[in-house]
Amino acid sequence: MTEPSSEEFRTLVQGVFEQVPFVREVGLKLHAFDFAAQTLSAEFARKPELIGNHFHNILHGGVIATALDTVGGFTAMVAAYQRMGGAIDWEEKVQRLMRLGTVDMRVDYLKPGRGEHFVCSGSILRVGNKLVVSRMELHNDREELISTGTATFLY
Amino acid sequence: MTEPSSEEFRTLVQGVFEQVPFVREVGLKLHAFDFAAQTLSAEFARKPELIGNHFHNILHGGVIATALDTVGGFTAMVAAYQRMGGAIDWEEKVQRLMRLGTVDMRVDYLKPGRGEHFVCSGSILRVGNKLVVSRMELHNDREELISTGTATFLY
Amino acid sequence: MTEPSSEEFRTLVQGVFEQVPFVREVGLKLHAFDFAAQTLSAEFARKPELIGNHFHNILHGGVIATALDTVGGFTAMVAAYQRMGGAIDWEEKVQRLMRLGTVDMRVDYLKPGRGEHFVCSGSILRVGNKLVVSRMELHNDREELISTGTATFLY
Amino acid sequence: MTEPSSEEFRTLVQGVFEQVPFVREVGLKLHAFDFAAQTLSAEFARKPELIGNHFHNILHGGVIATALDTVGGFTAMVAAYQRMGGAIDWEEKVQRLMRLGTVDMRVDYLKPGRGEHFVCSGSILRVGNKLVVSRMELHNDREELISTGTATFLY
Secondary structure (H helix, E strand, O other), X not given: OOOOOHHHHHHHHHHHHHHOHHHHHHOXXXXXXXXXXXXXXXXXXXXXXXXXXXXXXXXXXXXXXXXXXXXXXXXXXHHHHHHHHHHOOHHHHHHXXXXXXXXXXXEEEOOOOOOOXXXXXXXXXXXXXXXXXXXXXXXXXXXXXXXXEEEEEEO | OOOOOHHHHHHHHHHHHHHOHHHHHHOOEEEEEEOOOOEEEEEEEOOHHHEXXXXXXXXXXXHHHHHHHHHHXXXXXXXXXXXXXXXXXXXXXXXXXXXXXXXXXXXXXXXXXXXXXXXXXXXXXXXXXXXXXEEEEEEEOOOOEEEEEEEEEEO | OOOOOHHHHHHHHHHHHXXXXXXXXXXXXXXXXEOOOOEEEEEEEOOHHHEEEOOOOEEOHHHHHHHHHHHHHHHHHHHHHHHHHHHOXXXXXXXXXXXXEEEEEEEEEOOOOOOOEEEEEEEEEXXXXXXXXXXXXXXXXXXXXXXXEEEEEEO | OOOOOHHHHHHHHHHHHHHOHHHHHHOOEEEEEEOOOOEEEEEEEOOHHXXXXXXXXXXXXXXXXXXHHHHHHHHHHHHHHHHHHHHOOHHHHHHHHHHOEEEEEXXXXXXXXXXXXXXXXXXXEEEOOOEEEEXXXXXXXOOOXXXXXXXXXXX
8 A cells, every 4th residue: 555645544543543442432532633733632422331430420530541542642643653754665654553552641630520521632742753742631511621641652 | 327347348348349330341340458458459351342452452551541540549548548547437538538539640551451361459659648649550361560550649 | 927918929939949959959040920820930051060961961850850840849839829818827828838749740851951041831730729730841942842741739 | 892791881880870960969879780680779868958848858859850760760771781682782782871861750759858868779660672661769768768750761
């Protein structure tokens, strides 16, 4: 296969995102994706299985960590792809992007995860030729900042 | 209700643990619980919905974060309960333990999450009268250390 | 002593900042301070003792961590002071602010610490009645983002 | 130069450690170094310039971060050196070890930094062919655990 257009790349990313089993389990869906700005966002709705504290009806911290890790990782993938540039052929780029993995992540839980609907967005702090550092935020449907995170990815 | 015996407290913790909706979703079960040592462990089996990278058949980072956060939090709950001691009555202790929440967490992903079965264990680094810091580890069934984490909890 | 005006409070913060021995050692000076926005910044010049890698003439990671921790902590102090509000008297506020301490911090080293002069700025992610979470950034004199951090403070 | 013996390597590490300007400023000295176990420790004495809170006479958080970052980094260097093995020649190993840098670090401040004398020790959580993850601890002269940290290094 030859290098895809940026529209084709977007469609590929969307396809990979939607096939991750645990992402489907949580119900996270790719929402917006700005190739040039290297930002990406995903959204999900509250459902009973995602609750961590049913006395207070708030999301489990692990659901929030899942959203941040996933969005941070896909944002990193877009940035790593652009960083690899024209010198590396498409097959090798795909190989490297498939191996992209989270090295470490910090999550800050700023407010209880209350709401019907959540949006998680990612942006890039650093792209090197081996590592990407992403920053992530999770907001609820009242635009309250529920959680932030920073994660390092290796590709 | 009056102060439970340590055996009753263990049964209560077990009951609360098993009723957390997202913990059930992941399939995490309380395994061992040492009241005096303030350590606790939980286990879960791999199942298709927990996979993050199906090319490599490894756990999603969010599943690992969920296990670490849950085990760290319940270990913190046991430590906070002991720390409150005899001066605070049982009703108030319950109120405070119900509000215990994760402030922040770091997760290190040391090896790909391969395996059939995983054990996550927690221990205590600090117990104050407001904060608890827990350290967590996740091993697979070949006793490989897959992930470690540190988290701060407020109660 | 009675509650200071916001101008007097600024002078007090400046005085405390400048008297911290290790802050003097590094040469960190309070630069800007916006009481309403709860932001604060400090600056320092490169000097030979601050170098970590003399083959590359870059700042030691510990110097960067010192700047982030200090700026994050003073930003948290301003936010905690405002949060305590009118219900708590000045003496008690001072007692609590003196005890404010860092619980944990994450630092990301994004680029090598090259430059003649550095500015570190802090802002607030969360202010509760016990905890404050600050975010910090360090830029060099070419406006490059050298490092970011997130820290949790207890007061 | 040809590959050094492990005794010569130890002497080299000691020499590099002692020449880092900010490490000298803090007064950190290499204490023990176990090549086979990939552990390393350093020590320093309290002195007035290292104080962060002179009301309570405790170390500045930045001093603790400096000790953890330095010890974690040198422990990582030893592990990276061993990991590179016989296939890479000495000149190239030196080049790579000189570029070893901290990617990110988490520090937990567990107890106030009181004491006359401190020991900081490091061990390895992961060594890959690009990344090393170290865990660090700081104890005072009463053997109290003052601080722990985890850091990721790239080489």
